Amino acid sequence: MQRKHIRYVIPVFLIVPLCVSALADPVEMPSRKAGLWEVTINRSGGHIPPQTVQHSTDATTDKEMCSKQDMQKTATGMTIDSTCNIGGMTSVSHMEVTGDFNSAYTIKMTSQNSGGPAGMPHDVATTMEGKWLGPCKADQKPGDMIMPGGVKMNIKDLQKMRDAMPKRQ
Helix, strand or coil, X not given: CCHHHHHHHHHHHHXXXXXXXXXXXXXXXXXXXXXEEXXXXXXXXXXXXXXXXXXXXXXXXCCCCEEEEEEEECCCEEEEEEEEEECCEEEEEEEEEEECCXXXXXXXXXXXXXXXXXXXXXXXXXXXXXXXXXXXXXXXXXXXXXXXXXXXEXXXXXXXXXXXXXXXX
């Protein structure tokens, strides 16, 4: 994968699982099972091929980032409307979630983004399919993500860097 595509995968990958797992409004949202998850991201309307990311998580890793969320149970799962801010980018999203957070889930999301990297589309439709692979690997800590091309980063470190950056006026 070309490195320029990583900048589009990172915001989508960060926003969706964190928003989904962070919810605790009237409908209680279960956290993803601790361990290693493989998430395949398919975006429509773009020239980016499907991307697969591995994410090591625990009970606290998925609980931050989203400032507004409204969740409703449905016959097949739940719907979530959220507003999330990561690194200066705001994403207002509507998600339909099916499956469970112990073995596999699917999220179909439409979002409107602002403040993202140059060239990032405003309107995005994304399907994410997550499956639990097992415990995290010995060299992984909660929050570690293995991006396409083997790039490793930690979501908690990204948050610390964002918090240390000067605020936009």
